[in-house]
Amino acid sequence: MPYHISRSEKKRQAKQIEDIANELAILSSPQVKKLPCDDFLKQEIINTQTLKGGARKRQIKFITKQIREIDPEPLLNFLEERKGSQLKKNAEFHELERLRDDIISDVLAAVEDAFRDDKPLGDDWPSPALEKAHSLFPNLDIMVIRKSAKRFTRSRKITYTREIFRALKAAAESSKLHKE
Numbered sequence: 001m002p003y004h005i006s007r008s009e010k011k012r013q014a015k016q017i018e019d020i021a022n023e024l025a026i027l028s029s030p031q032v033k034k035l036p037c038d039d040f041l042k043q044e045i046i047n048t049q050t051l052k053g054g055a056r057k058r059q060i061k062f063i064t065k066q067i068r069e070i071d072p073e074p075l076l077n078f079l080e081e082r083k084g085s086q087l088k089k090n091a092e093f094h095e096l097e098r099l100r101d102d103i104i105s106d107v108l109a110a111v112e113d114a115f116r117d118d119k120p121l122g123d124d125w126p127s128p129a130l131e132k133a134h135s136l137f138p139n140l141d142i143m144v145i146r147k148s149a150k151r152f153t154r155s156r157k158i159t160y161t162r163e164i165f166r167a168l169k170a171a172a173e174s175s176k177l178h179k180e
Contacts, residue, residue, distance in 0.1 A: 009098065014064070016091050020072055021063040023079050025049070025056075031082060036074040041066050096168045099136075102129030103164060107149040121150060137171035 024035070025048040032045050044066065048059045067075065076088040110125035123146055134140050144167050152160035 017067050018064045021060050036078055099133050100165045103149055107153055111153045137175045139174050140171040
């Protein structure tokens with residue numbers, strides 16, 4: 001089952017790319033020339049430096065549109081290396097939060113389905129978000145997440161959502177270490 005991206009998620013992603021454009025706009029001209037992107041985008045970023053007010057906002061929106069058409073990862077890496085940018089870390093953190101929230105939504109839907117069918121919720125309830133998390137982080141302990149999510153449905157204690165987040169974060173950090 002393909003993973004559906006909600007309209008809210010698309011807006012959050014657009015906001016993250018606009019944040020990248022804002023950080024790029026405050027770089028110095030020599031730093032802009034070292035950016036891992038085409039010369040057209042570099043020139044547009046340099047043009048932003050002299051603008052004020054509404055013209056600057058429009059230019060940032062234009063740069064955001066250009067960044068959407070390419071892979072923003074090299075730009076994020078550049079900003080992180082050169083400026084110690086928090087954008088990449090924030091984006092990763094928010095992605096983990098969204099994964100956790102999607103997993104919770106999936107288990108709540110599974111509980112409703114089980115209730116409607118007058119059956120108990122099994123340990124193998126369907127979750128596209130959990131499948132996505134497992135594909136992103138192969139070392140993820142799925143049973144820990146399933147158990148915490150199931151406990152959350154019974155008690156609604158935030159403790160269990162935190163356990164899910166910690167498991168996702170640990171798997172993400174472990175995957176990052178294996179890549180390096």
